[in-house]
Amino acid sequence: MSGEKIRLNTEWLCDCGGCHVALVDLHEKILNVLEAVQILKCPVLTDEKGYPEADIGILTGSVRTEHDRHAAALMRKKCRTIIAFGTCAVYGGLHGAGLAHSREEIMDHVYRHSPSTRTDFIPDNSVTSLEKMVTPIDEVIDVDLYLPGCPPHPHFIFEGLSALIENRTPKAGQESVCAGCRRTMVKTETSAIKEITDGVPDNATCFLSQGYICQGSVTLDRCLAPCPNHGMPCSGCAGPTMQVLTEPTRDIRTEISERMSRLTKIPYDTVKDHLERSAKTHYAYAMASKMIGNKPTFLIRKWIAEGEAR
Ligand code: SF4
Ligand code: SF4
Ligand code: SF4
Structure with a gap:
């Protein structure tokens, strides 16, 4: 310099x-x-x-x-x-x-219906x-x-x-959040998907092994894994790993379904169906990206519409 x-x-x-x-x-x-x-x-x-x-x-x-x-x-x-x-x-x-809704629906919700932001007129x-x-x-x-x-x-x-x-390349790995997580993936007899409010998760065992959806394995580690190390599953806020981004037929739901069905007694299709029904939550951070949106397996609008119709 x-x-x-x-x-x-x-x-x-x-x-x-x-x-x-x-x-x-x-x-x-x-x-x-x-x-x-x-x-x-x-x-x-x-x-x-x-x-x-x-x-x-x-x-x-x-x-x-x-x-x-x-x-x-x-x-x-x-x-x-x-x-x-x-x-x-x-x-x-x-x-x-927001891609799951029209511009008019968003404006209507924010300015007419959301209790904390309503003004009763649209700008x-x-x-x-x-x-x-x-x-x-x-x-x-x-x-x-x-x-x-x-x-x-x-x-x-x-x-x-x-x-x-300093005019150098930044040091940043390609690992998933799991790399910094202290929990251990073990095979269990868990047979149903749980909400985070169901029971008290064991602190040493991977959330997936216990039936809780955790996105750590499909999320790039740009945070040093604070959530799973402090009792909360990862919600994927740092965005997908390179594998999820670049493999055309792999995505968040297929990766998690495969891993969770291997670790528990919950069938692959049960996990996949659950993730599709809650797609607006599990794809929230990256669904606007073309790398995710253009995947051949990606039907986010359909999943969200079906999830909201149930
Ligand atoms: S899936 Fe979640 S709980 Fe399991 S090892 Fe990865 S980050 Fe930890
Ligand atoms: S939710 Fe975000 S901050 Fe928390 S572990 Fe996942 S990527 Fe890291
Ligand atoms: S919502 Fe967007 S602007 Fe706000 S903290 Fe997250 S990444 Fe940053």
Whole structure:
């Protein structure tokens, strides 16, 4: 490094704000970052309305409006390196589940029926209208570095930023969440799928062995497995593993069904049927991604419609 600080822009698109909060969640390590970085634009820290020339551009959230497309394009134009930061930016994130509903249904629910957000009127054209679908940002602009996680874990944020600052490749493995999980997969006599509220799971045994759905084996480890190590099954918030993404006929439901039916007495088709019925939950974080959506086995709209009709 020449001694000059790395110039950083951040921008948020369609998101919850959590990824920007995660940036400050680096605790004392943020001081190391700030020593090397000059923040030019950051919606929560600066009053910069434009898009200054920068070395690194962090984009959080997915593309759902004309503003999002415009902002993403300007960030790409002005920043040498673009980071897709967070699962929304990488795969569309939780609000990708909006693809199961029409824009009108979503607006109606949010502004007329949701007790916490209702206003009893639908915003007019003075508010940027929602596009039909949520789009991950690399379907709109080129991305140089992907940092999935909802939000990304401080360990991986620091490693990603340090690598860019030091001009090296980030160290990040391809293991699933299971690699960091302390539970053991064992064969059991479990014969039925359980909800997490059913009984008290044993702390040493894999959730799948006990009949609870855990997405750890199909989820990329970008979090160091906090959930299964603290009593909760993984819900897949960091997005799918490379195997799930790249194998055309494998996906979240086939992988989990195979593993769970091997570990228990629950038949493969019972698990698969359960996962299809609750597809909006189990595919929530990545269903907007073309890599998942274009799979030959993927019938998410059908599964969701059938699940909601039951
Ligand atoms: S990835 Fe998660 S934390 Fe980040 S903006 Fe999306 S919903 Fe919020
Ligand atoms: S499936 Fe879940 S509980 Fe089982 S080993 Fe993997 S992360 Fe742990
Ligand atoms: S264990 Fe799963 S749900 Fe929990 S943070 Fe990691 S990826 Fe997200």
